[in-house]
Amino acid sequence: MTAIIDETCPSDGAKPIIPGLAGFYRCAGPFSYAFVRIVTAALILPGGIDKLFYGGVYRIAAGNIVKAGFSPPLAWAWAVCLLEFFGSLMLGAGLLTRPVAVAMAVEMAVITFRIHFAAGFFWADHGYEFALLLMLMCIAFAAGGGGRYSLDRLIGKEF
């Protein structure tokens, strides 16, 4: 039974061509996975804040939720709202990273394919690329888990 490799671990060889940079890479490299996880969560959080505190939940219940074909709209709107608010806080902290990431990947897939797909790829035309990239990042977090710098790792148990 082999262990699950920690891709957030930096000790995977590769001496740089400019040896002077090795120290920087050794320090910064291990943070890159957590950095992406935290930034992704921080970019989703304002959506959750808007839905929870600024009436956004009723706006999407009357708009995008209906457009995506989900019923009853208000229940789904609350699910999206709570996922974006609490889910992004948990994703940023790396708490229950994998379950949260799977839920968010599903949400982003619906946004990609049911809301923005018709507008094409480019974000300048309200296309799907941003939602698609968020979906793909959530899939990466679902695969990689919390990683080295996460509450999951601190607690020592993770899904």
Added chain:
Amino acid sequence: MAENALSTPKPILPICAAIYRPFAPLSYAFMRFCTGAIFIPHGMQKLLGGAAADKFVVALGLADPAPWAGAMGILELAGGIMLALGLLTRPVALLFAAELLAMIFAVHSHNGFAWSNGGIQYPLLLLALCLAALFRGGGRYSLDRLIGKEF
């Protein structure tokens, strides 16, 4: 596998380990690949459609945007492919980070936060991913690693 001493804790549902074992090591490479791949359509748009094809290049308000759009198009097409494959990962990521910073300050910061208004939300995600690639390099599954030399 011997090159990596650390491993993640056992999952709460042991059966999940069978899924995580093949996929967890791919997570960083997958991020890098997706980041590179998402730039490719932008590069093709700028190279095939010219400066006018990209609203955000138009928004730069340059007197002669064509050479800039050409340079950005080449970076996004060739650099996107290289980042996806993990070839010269760090230099390419550095160029992308510079491009994104310039676009964020020159264009997107005037549009607020929300991506749907052309705000900073989406370019910030791309910037974070490029910085992560700059810190981390090609990683375990990359042409850089295959070649055995990297910046």
